[in-house]
């Protein structure tokens with residue numbers, strides 16, 4: 001069986017460092033591993049519309065932002081098919097058939113949907129389109145015969161729901177859909193990069209992010225506001241590293257090379273932590289170090305992004321071609337589904353033969 005990856009994002013804002021370590025970096029790694037036969041990256045604009053239907057411009061404006069950031073971060077359109085969800089009609093058709101297999105009670109029990117309903121203030125009247133987005137996500141996953149879906153923890157319930165749909169479909173209509181598996185990136189902290197104040201997850205809606213196109217000055221300024229240890233007042237004071245956002249970030253981002261380059265007095269992060277805990281190491285030193293590391297990561301992305309902005313015909317072409325390729329694959333799955341369900345009336349000559357056979361003796 002082919003090894004196929006499907007992932008996606010809602011196009012609702014600029015991408016930030018949390019997206020980079022939480023998913024994009026990992027996607028580039030999987031893409032370049034050469035272990036997968038096909039990789040699909042969905043810009044889930046239809047899904048974004050389920051809670052932004054009053055503000056379609058926000059979604060439209062961010063579609064191209066997503067593509068530009070993907071390419072700037074190293075997604076290679078020759079290896080990864082980037083597509084716009086709304087332009088693949090088979091996905092909507094599959095969603096409609098899968099809806100028969102899922103009860104409203106089951107959708108209401110989905111923990112991620114529950115949290116989002118509260119967050120969006122939908123309690124009293126949940127739009128049915130929104131409630132159904134996990135079903136549409138199951139269509140995204142199965143349309144491309146995904147075997148692996150790299151996701152964050154908040155997406156696990158979506159994958160569970162998808163597996164249930166695949167299971168029901170195959171049981172009722174015969175073996176048709178490929179069963180996907182979830183894949184969680186190993187680094188636990190990277191899956192949930194904290195905000196600058198350490199209180200939340202980095203999130204564009206809360207405005208506490210370092211963006212992948214921030215200038216060097218903006219990055220430095222933001223790192224300087226990071227939460228450290230409120231009891232570490234003087235340089236000589238002993239400090240805490242747990243809950244200290246600067247160290248959480250260093251855990252995720254710094255490598256031995258960074259020490260050689262920017263802090264050669266220390267061998268590695270353990271040594272730096274030890275000094276901080278003992279006392280005698282100032283916050284400014286560790287913040288400057290982190291800022292240098294983040295600049296080293298973000299600068300090339302920002303520069304590549306600027307290059308792409310000067311070459312928008314190319315970017316447009318990438319998503320147009322990717323979407324066309326995705327349509328072919330999704331149409332093939334839809335055909336399988338329609339055959340399994342017996343609604344393939346005009347897709348082959350089976351139906352015509354069948355009705356002729358049925359009324360054969362009538363004349």
Ligand code: TRP
Nearest residue numbers: 006007008009010044047137140
């Ligand atoms: N729900 C995902 C998110 O909010 C986006 C998404 C849409 C997705 N379709 C998908 C992720 C298919 C993986 C596979 O991040």
